[in-house]
Amino acid sequence: MYNFEFEKPSTVAEAVAALASNDAQALGGGQTLIPTMKQRLASPSRLVSLSGIADMVGITPAAGGAVTIGGATTHAEVAAARLGAISTLAGCIGDPAVRNRGTIGGSLANNDPSADYPAAVLGLGATIVTNTRKIAADDFFDGMFTTALDEGEIITAIKFPLPVAACYQKFNQPASRFALTGVFVAKTGNGVRVAVTGASEEGVYRWDAAERALDVNFSTDALDDLSVSADGMIADLHGSADYRANLVKVLTARAVSGC
Numbered sequence: 001m002y003n004f005e006f007e008k009p010s011t012v013a014e015a016v017a018a019l020a021s022n023d024a025q026a027l028g029g030g031q032t033l034i035p036t037m038k039q040r041l042a043s044p045s046r047l048v049s050l051s052g053i054a055d056m057v058g059i060t061p062a063a064g065g066a067v068t069i070g071g072a073t074t075h076a077e078v079a080a081a082r083l084g085a086i087s088t089l090a091g092c093i094g095d096p097a098v099r100n101r102g103t104i105g106g107s108l109a110n111n112d113p114s115a116d117y118p119a120a121v122l123g124l125g126a127t128i129v130t131n132t133r134k135i136a137a138d139d140f141f142d143g144m145f146t147t148a149l150d151e152g153e154i155i156t157a158i159k160f161p162l163p164v165a166a167c168y169q170k171f172n173q174p175a176s177r178f179a180l181t182g183v184f185v186a187k188t189g190n191g192v193r194v195a196v197t198g199a200s201e202e203g204v205y206r207w208d209a210a211e212r213a214l215d216v217n218f219s220t221d222a223l224d225d226l227s228v229s230a231d232g233m234i235a236d237l238h239g240s241a242d243y244r245a246n247l248v249k250v251l252t253a254r255a256v257s258g259c
Contacts (some may be wrong), residue, residue, distance in 0.1 A: 004037075005046040011053060014133050017046040019152040026050055028072065028106020031098055032173055050105070056156050059083070061062060065162045068129075078104060085166035085184065086124075091118050092170055094177050104218055105155035111203060113144045113234065114176040114178035118204035118214075119168065120126030121158065123195035144203045163188045167175040169251040169256035173238050181247035183207075185255035193214050194252055199244040201232050210252055219230025220253045 019026060025044035026052070027033060036042045052057060056072035059081050063245040067083060074259045079091035093099055093107075093116050107117045108128065121137045126190040131154045140148050149155070151234070163186040170182035179198030192214040194207040212214045213222040228248045233241035 004044060006049065008052045009048040013057060015048055015050060015053060015145055015154060016131055016152060018046070019154070021046060024048055024152075027110070028109070029102035031094070031102040031106070032110050032112065033124060035180075035216075050154065051103070056105070060161070062124050066159050067162060068157050068159050069104055069159050071108075071129075073105075074105050075099040075102050075104065077106075083160075084118050084170050085098065085186070085213075086160060086164075089120050089168040089170075089184070092116065092168075092172075092177070098170065098177075105156060108140075109147060109149060109155055110156070111141060111145055111147050112178070113200065113203040114173070114180070114182075114198040114206075115204075116168070116170065116179055116182055116197065119179075119182050119184035119195045119197040120160070120207060121195075123186045123206050124160050124163060124166065124187060125188065125190070125193060126161070127159040127188075130155055134145060134159075136237065138206075141204050144201065146203075157184075165259035167255040169254040169258065170246050171251060181244050181251060183248060183255050184252040185214075185252060185259060187214075187259055192218065194255075196248050196252075199233055199248050201234055207248065207252065215257065218256065218259075220256050223249060223253050223256070 007018045027047045027049045041169045050072045056070040058070050060068045073084040073091045075093045126137045166186040168184045171180045173180045181198045184195045192211050194210045197204045228245040229239040230245040235241040
């Protein structure tokens with residue numbers, strides 16, 4: 001590790017001001033950033049911790065059938081909140097140490113292509129709330145490790161519409177417990193949404209063909225005639241592109257059965 005400055009603001013305004021300085025980096029739970037710094041793949045001169053901002057922590061039921069989760073809320077807190085598929089997903093992230101340090105806002109801002117939360121956000125059509133605006137899930141994810149966030153913009157909360165039914169199915173990469181492939185299926189008042197993480201080189205995405213088929217017939221039978229192309233799928237020592245493509249269909253069927 002190397003020397004750097006550390007700030008722990010108590011308000012969003014203070015955090016935004018601190019991030020305006022040269023070479024400052026926001027710090028959520030640090031589950032990705034700290035190992036990256038140790039490997040000298042990133043070297044910010046100042047870390048601005050968001051964990052001390054009370055307004056960014058906690059889970060608040062809201063009117064209109066939605067729930068709001070603060071951006072600095074840990075995975076463990078979400079897992080314990082009994083929010084159905086969202087809590088189930090949070091409970092299978094990493095191990096207890098990761099779940100008690102990592103935050104939902106940090107995960108979404110990082111947008112690892114194998115992270116779990118992006119599937120829930122895209123699958124439920126959530127809204128990402130920042131210090132300056134609200135961003136629809138469909139407009140937030142811009143590819144591997146890339147989002148619509150501007151420099152210095154902070155995720156303060158995520159608003160999740162409550163679905164009629166939802167289920168997340170994940171095939172673990174056994175060492176990291178990231179998703180080798182994960183599928184979040186949600187049946188909502190506006191139709192079915194199917195979000196896939198861990199499979200594509202472009203990061204999380206919606207499987208449109210499955211959504212259309214399930215809108216007509218919400219059962220595993222609707223998936224029988226569908227196929228998933230291996231083009232653009234991640235291929236590594238843990239699984240080939242064809243393997244991940246097959247997992248997308250298998251896990252989607254399991255998620256439909258679990259709804």
